[in-house]
Each structure stands twice: as C-alpha cells, then as structure tokens.
Amino acid sequence: MENRKAKLPAIDIGIDAADREQIANGLSALLADSYTLYLMTHNFHWNVTGPQFNTLHQMFMTQYSEQWSALDLIAERIRALGFPAPGTYGEFARLASIEEVKGVPKASEMVRHLVAAQEATARTARKLFPVVEKAGDQPTADLLTQRLEVHEKTAWMLRSLLEE
Numbered sequence: 001m002e003n004r005k006a007k008l009p010a011i012d013i014g015i016d017a018a019d020r021e022q023i024a025n026g027l028s029a030l031l032a033d034s035y036t037l038y039l040m041t042h043n044f045h046w047n048v049t050g051p052q053f054n055t056l057h058q059m060f061m062t063q064y065s066e067q068w069s070a071l072d073l074i075a076e077r078i079r080a081l082g083f084p085a086p087g088t089y090g091e092f093a094r095l096a097s098i099e100e101v102k103g104v105p106k107a108s109e110m111v112r113h114l115v116a117a118q119e120a121t122a123r124t125a126r127k128l129f130p131v132v133e134k135a136g137d138q139p140t141a142d143l144l145t146q147r148l149e150v151h152e153k154t155a156w157m158l159r160s161l162l163e164e
C-alpha cells in the first residue's frame with residue numbers, strides 16, 4: 001500500500017506547486033462567493049413578492065440556474081490543480097466575502113442585495129488574475145473571464161431595474 005502510494009507521480013502540469021496552491025485558494029474563495037450568490041438568488045426566487053413578481057421570479061430563475069452550473073466548473077478546476085474543493089456550508093461561510101441576507105427583504109431590496117453580491121463575486125474573480133497570468137494558467141484565466149462577463153452583465157441588468 002505504502003509503496004503504491006509512493007509511486008504516484010507528483011502533479012506536473014507546468015505550474016509550480018506554490019502557484020497551484022495560490023490559484024486553488026483563490027478559486028475556493030470564488031466558489032464560496034458563487035455558492036452564496038447562487039443560494040441568495042434561489043431564495044429570492046422563492047420569496048419575492050410585489051407588482052414585479054413575474055419578472056423577478058423568472059429573472060432570478062435564469063440567474064440561479066446559470067450560477068448553479070458554474071459551481072461545478074470552478075470546483076473541478078480546483079481539483080485539476082491538485083487541491084480539494086470546499087463543499088460544506090461551514091467552509092463557504094468562512095471563505096465567502098458576501099454576507100447572508102436575513103429575513104425576507106422587499107423586492108427592490110432583493111435586487112440591491114443581488115447587485116452587491118454579483119459585484120462582490122466579480123471582484124473575487126478579478127483579484128485572482130495576476131497570479132493566474134504569472135503562472136500561465138490559461139484554463140483558469142478562461143474560466144475567470146467567463147465568470148466576470150456573466151457577473152458584470154447580470155449586475156448591469158439588475159442595476160437597470162432600480163433606475164427610473
């Protein structure tokens with residue numbers, strides 16, 4: 001058993017171990033924010049009320065569905081870099097930069113919370129670019145670019161709901 005374990009070659013994808021760890025940590029923070037944002041959006045889909053019910057209920061569903069698919073891509077990139085992906089509410093609460101919303105806000109407050117959470121997730125993704133670029137980690141750069149595009153566009157759409 002010991003022998004077989006010792007023969008498993010170390011990961012060598014051309015990114016050194018310290019960079020892989022730093023990128024995996026940054027992706028774990030992104031996964032935690034993404035999960036928190038996902039859950040907030042699904043929660044608001046369930047609990048939104050008011051004259052904009054139909055629009056917001058549908059819009060939130062589109063957003064949480066997209067967000068849900070992205071979680072898997074982020075977690076599996078962490079695994080490909082050689083690290084365990086966080087997967088418990090405890091870890092997500094510790095790693096996330098987004099605060100949970102207590103109670104059931106009014107519809108316009110829900111939209112405000114989502115704008116802030118979308119932008120916070122974009123900042124978490126953007127912060128990771130320098131080390132990813134330095135390490136030549138194109139798959140992570142590609143993933144971050146896709147996530148940034150979605151979060152910035154969604155933040156704009158949500159923000160537009162609040163404008164007169």
Ligand SMILES: [Fe+2]
Nearest residue numbers: 045046057061
């Ligand atoms: Fe539903």
